Amino acid sequence: MGLLFSFFAVAILGVIAFVGVRSIHLHYFFGVIIPYLAFAVFIVGIAFRVLKWARVPVPFRIPTTAGQEKSFPWIKSSKIDNPFTSFGVIIRMALEVLVFRSLFRNTKMELRDGPQFTYGSTKWLWMAGLAFHWTFLVILTRHLRLFFEPVPFFVEILETLDGFFQVGAPVLYITDLIFLGAVTFLFLRRVIIPQVRYISLASDYFPLFLIGAIGTTGVLMRYFLKTDVVGIKELMMGLITFNPVIPAGIGTIFYIHLFLVSALFAYFPMSKLMHMAGVFMSPTRNLANNNRAALHANPWNYPVKAHTYEEYEEEFRDKMKSVGLPVEKE
Amino acid sequence: MANPKPEELIRINHVPPKQAWMDTRPDFRPGMFCYASKAKSLEYVGMPNPRQWSVKDEDWHLPENWQEIFIEGLRERVDKYRSFRLFLDICVRCGACADKCHFYIGGGDPKNMPVLRAELLRSVYRKYCTTSGRIMGKIAGARELTIDVLKEIWYYAYQCTECRRCSLFCPYGIDTAEITILARELLNLLGLNIDWIAGPVANCYRTGNHLGLQPHTIKDSFDMFIDDLETITGIKVSPTFNRKGAEILVVIPSGSMFADPGTFTTMGELLLFHELGLDYTWSTFASEGGDFGFFTTNEMAKRLHSKIYAEAKRLKVKWILGGECGHMWRVWHQYHNTWFGPVDYLEEPVSPITGTRFENAKSNKTVHITEFTADLIKNGKLNLDPKRNDNLIVTYHDSCNTSRGMGLLEEPRFIINNVCNNFYEMPENTIREQTFCCGSGSGLNASENMEQRLRGGLPRANAVRHVHKKYGVNMLACICAIDRAVLPPLMDYWVPGVAVTGVHEMVGNALIMKGERKRTTNLRGEPLPGMEGEEDV
Incomplete structure (x- = not known):
């Protein structure tokens, strides 16, 4: 149900943009108003969500320790996977965010004859996840060409590297291929692996279809349908300088692409995609494992009613005395 | 209720049903809940x-x-x-x-x-x-x-x-x-709640420990240990209870005062402390290191553990030494200081034997016993004869809490390697931070849910089975009281022929004490290797 719902939801989004631009000629609406709105929702929404998390206290220091603790100088401690210092935490977080350290550990359980369980290393999800996120970032960065004149140097360097193989004209960007491949892989594993399919919700399929459609329309535009890049750049620069213009002659496919991107931006803050910000705030990863060496304060720590020694002795005094245990009151 | 046979239980279907999970209701099957x-x-x-x-x-x-x-x-x-x-x-x-x-x-x-x-x-x-x-x-x-x-x-x-x-x-x-x-x-x-958690919580609130052991019962238990130890070693240890002015308060899980094989761990600890001449005391009130309150609510957890520091303060000790227990150490390591700190009425822990400062415990003043003992061995303070454990082919089960909620991985291994000669690790994806649960933690070690426990413990048991077949492992060492209670039936079911021990039981066996008589049996009363014919009659 979730799968079909998401598929049609994305298809309908595409149709809305197509009809809106091609038949009703709402170029300004789809080229200016919607992107502005979507971007505003994106920024405000993310800020809202992050502040909401940030307002909630971290009552306890609960890092998941993934290696040897720091104890004695003669025992080698795991400074990154079980960090004792803030520096260790920073490295741990950097590895987590940049190379998905935890997912790299992934194993696959199999029950073989014997019976024997095995837990072999499996890197597919890690590889696809890494490929997906990094190529997404590269592609996003390449898009900066459309927002700045002159084009920033790092964008040009990135484009050169990305088009290293010099295949075709316009040059084929290797990230485009990897990106679509990774999205496809992530989708296929979701439908093919029975367990993953079982846990999948509409909110898992929808972003995949949406991002897949964005990638596909982008690729169509660049390699096949040939849109007016100069006009697009004029439009984009108009948007970011708050001086919006709608140049004539930009193909409908561009408006579909832009609308889907806007949909993604607007959807982002209310979705699981917030893991992008959330990962930085995860208490099992971003805290040092030094609980016994440094006090972690809980803002809502409150006194509790406990059974006191006096009450204990009161109840058991005779029994204590009978076996010679010292007591406070004779 | 009879448990299914292992060959039935191992037939596991990991493929989920067709029906969506929101539309399937739980089937409360006997053996699977408490x-x-x-x-x-x-x-x-x-x-x-x-x-x-x-x-x-x-x-x-x-x-x-x-x-x-x-x-x-x-x-x-x-x-x-x-x-x-x-x-x-x-x-x-x-x-x-x-x-x-x-x-x-x-x-x-x-x-x-x-x-x-x-x-x-x-x-x-x-x-x-x-x-x-x-x-x-x-x-x-x-x-x-x-x-x-x-x-x-x-x-x-x-x-x-x-x-x-x-x-x-x-x-x-x-x-x-x-x-x-x-x-x-x-x-x-x-x-x-479940009975197996609520009961121990109520016990613990009243008597200071989950088992509901009253002060005189605890004393009796230790008196038995003292007698047994005297029989085995010829040395009469003389532990003190609720003694003011001792340097160290020792707190262990109550399971280790009462049930085998945990009691052997306590006996090992008694020998160790005696040999060191440690100025320490037990408490019949702070008689539980574990905290089943942690399996109910944060508040209940804190209510049960208030006694630890309160007792340390009352007895005016300098610091606290904690025994072999799993979830106890998750709580002591990750929660205690936040609940009760700053603990400025105690002193930064220093080993009175080696002078080592336990820097990593300087704020909450609690030291894990394997940290304490590893430091002793490293500094050559213990006279050990690992040959006394030569009948054991040992593997080590990291308990979940000390590995993923603390990172206590090397200290117990260092000790084991110094007190026995045959130590083999289980496969790497089943130990250290990737260790598998015993299947009965967090208060699920009741008996009515035995099928659930046997299933939950299967991955652990299967890894033990691997080293049992490959190296002939016959002893599973651990540093957790729940492990010591639940792993024996788990082993009997999945890997017959493997027994369970605490690390300090092996320390107690290997420890050569001043003035001891020639030992012929281990702490369990079984003949030591090479002494099979020389048992006391």
Whole structure:
């Protein structure tokens, strides 16, 4: 149900943009108003969500320790996977965010004859996840060409590297291929692996279809349908300088692409995609494992009613005395 | 009730059913859940809704406004725990955690995939705490909190041992233990506890320990240890209790005062402390290092453990030495200081024997006994004869809490390698931070849920079986009281021929003491290697 719902939801989004631009000629609406709105929702929404998390206290220091603790100088401690210092935490977080350290550990359980369980290393999800996120970032960065004149140097360097193989004209960007491949892989594993399919919700399929459609329309535009890049750049620069213009002659496919991107931006803050910000705030990863060496304060720590020694002795005094245990009151 | 045979139990189907998970109701199968809490246990500590009830009954005798209580409780807690709110918000359902859970591996129930176990509560959170869930309902993964949903949350909140293995693999560090801990806290608002947790909690509040051992009983227990030790070593150890002015307060799990093989660990510790001439005391009040309150609510956990520091203060000791126990150390290491700190009435722990400062424990003043002993051995303070343990071919089970909630991996191994000659590791994806739970942690070590325990413990047992066949391993060492209680039946079922020991039992056996008589038996009264014909008559 979730799968079909998401598929049609994305298809309908595409149709809305197509009809809106091609038949009703709402170029300004789809080229200016919607992107502005979507971007505003994106920024405000993310800020809202992050502040909401940030307002909630971290009552306890609960890092998941993934290696040897720091104890004695003669025992080698795991400074990154079980960090004792803030520096260790920073490295741990950097590895987590940049190379998905935890997912790299992934194993696959199999029950073989014997019976024997095995837990072999499996890197597919890690590889696809890494490929997906990094190529997404590269592609996003390449898009900066459309927002700045002159084009920033790092964008040009990135484009050169990305088009290293010099295949075709316009040059084929290797990230485009990897990106679509990774999205496809992530989708296929979701439908093919029975367990993953079982846990999948509409909110898992929808972003995949949406991002897949964005990638596909982008690729169509660049390699096949040939849109007016100069006009697009004029439009984009108009948007970011708050001086919006709608140049004539930009193909409908561009408006579909832009609308889907806007949909993604607007959807982002209310979705699981917030893991992008959330990962930085995860208490099992971003805290040092030094609980016994440094006090972690809980803002809502409150006194509790406990059974006191006096009450204990009161109840058991005779029994204590009978076996010679010292007591406070004779 | 008879347990299924191993060859039946091992036939596990990991493929989920066709029907969507929201549409399947839990099947309360005997052997797979624990008995309901008793009224008197909840009453004793003033927890909500004490009453007689039964899991199998249709009517769980909930308060009229149970839905409101649960949802209000949920809203309150997502505003108190960033972990909780974040973990309910950011899961992408990648499934990396799915086959990491021992209950899923050993049972195949898809709702024991950590992601789905969390979704049971997450779906309710979406419905009542998020705009999209409120509006979009099921399509946003949200669902009403019906009585069936509540029962389902109960069933699976008590099928998670809070071992955190899944959190190790989660790309966002989502910790199912955190979800389970808070789910159980919500359930406790309605009086939905299990007897095996509620009973020990009430005991612990009254007598200071889970088993309900009263002061004279504890004294009697130790008197038996003293007699046995004198028989074995010829040395009469003389531990003190509730003694003011001792340098160190020693706190161990009460299970190790009462039941084999934990008692042998305590006997090992008694020998060690005697040999060192340690100025220490036991307490009959702070007679429990573990904390089953941790398996009910944060407040109850804190209420039970208040006694540890209170007793340290009353007895005017300098610092606290904690024994071999798993969840005890998760609490001592990650919660104690926050609950009770700053602990400025105690002193920074220093080993009186080696002079080593325990820098990593300088704030909360509690040292783990394997840290203490590893330091002794490293500094050459112990005279050890590992040959006395030559009848043992040992492997080591990291307990979940000391490995993933602390990182105590090398200290016990260092000790084991110094007190025995035959030590073999289990496969690498089943030890250290990737260790598998015994299957009975977090208060699930009852007897009525034996099938659940045997299934949950299967991944651990299977790894032991591997080294049992390959190296002839016959002894499973551990540093956890629940392990020592539950691993023996688990081994008997899956890997007959493997016994269970605490690390300090082996220390006690290997320790050459000043003035001891020639030892012929180990602490269990079994002949030492090479002494088979020389037993005392």
